Amino acid sequence: MVVRNKAARPRVGVFKFASCDGCQLTLLNCEDELLLLAGKIDIVHFPEGASPARPDGPFDLAIVEGSVSTPEQLREVRHIRSRSRVLVTLGACASSGGIQALRNFANHDEFRKAVYARPEYIASLATSTPVSHHVPVDFELRGCPIDKNQLLELISAYLRGRSPAIKNESVCFECKRRGTVCVVVADNTPCLGPVTHAGCGAICPAFRRGCYGCFGPREAAATESLAAHMKNIGKSEQEILRSFRLFTAGAPAFEDESRRHE
Ligand code: SF4
Ligand code: SF4
Structure with a gap:
């Protein structure tokens, strides 16, 4: 991961694309560690946790949940990447397209017609894809939802400028x-x-x-x-x-x- 300036509190944005919000909730569920974390990072964008005006960055760390599933999300993920020094993704949707990637194996238009009364109003992509298909990703945290301890390890590693101690084992x-x-x-x-x-x-x-x-x-x-x-x-x-x-x-x-x- 990119080494950061340790003197300043890093500006962190938490973003959501196509997902159920469960991975973002894991961040809020860090109850014992949340106050300590809040003292180390400056969370400037996190709609799941508050409703601030959406800043346009720049972000030292962007934390992204969800897959890229609509044309709007495609534009947004590129914009977020361009405004962020480090970008990490959370969960199965962001790292592999999620359960909504089942449509990648079927006829997208048929699905839209079956689910929505007015499919012509639905702007969605034919596929649900991971964030890394569209922009460089510095680290993918796995899980559905992610594990709290791995999330804390990821953020600690970022703050200390080292690689996360998360093993590739089964x-x-x-x-x-x-x-x-x-x-x-x-x-x-x-x-x-x-x-x-x-x-x-x-x-x-x-x-x-x-x-x-x-x-x-x-x-x-x-x-x-x-x-x-x-x-x-x-x-x-x-x-x-x-x-x-x-x-x-x-x-x-x-x-x-x-x-x-x-
Ligand atoms: S064992 Fe773990 S990785 Fe496998 S399905 Fe259960 S929670 Fe998911
Ligand atoms: S040790 Fe057996 S039960 Fe456990 S994850 Fe491996 S195959 Fe599954």
Whole structure:
């Protein structure tokens, strides 16, 4: 990440595109740390937390939630990038297009007609895409929603001018660390943990459920091997397709794997 001037309180803007607001709420949910944070950064734009007049920047740090889903958002993300020294994204929508990226696999106009009485008034793009498809992104924080501790680590790293200590490891590592019995081994339950980026603390396997990949693919995710295993335990092509085509359907590794099962 870009090294900042540590003498001044950095001007921070929090922005939202197509999303449910859950990742921004994670920032507000930092209850114990929020006052401390407020003393270290100057949040000049955060509609979810207040309703200030929208400043035009410049921003030292732009925190962006949501996917690019409308022509207006496309213009806005480019403008925000041009007014920000560092830009990080929060969550599955901003890093992979979110659940709304399911339309990337279908006919956008048919969807619009089915959902809206007057589709001609709806200005939306045919695809929902991650912020990084349109502008350079300095760091993508994963999750649906993101994990509070990872968010605090990201902001702390920014304030100290170092890289965030967020490892590219799979959910399986978190399972092992918390001593959770593997649901694949114990119950033959399908689980995307081996190919999914860590960060949630392996919540789902702790409740005897398979991971459904809401943190998106880790780097070098061996999706083909996992799909072969799913087939071996009796899952149909359609079930395998649906496993990879969910909250992070637009992430290239999961998109490619789901297309192999169409
Ligand atoms: S339950 Fe899933 S995430 Fe946990 S170790 Fe098994 S395969 Fe990995
Ligand atoms: S275990 Fe998987 S699906 Fe469950 S919260 Fe973690 S990353 Fe998301």
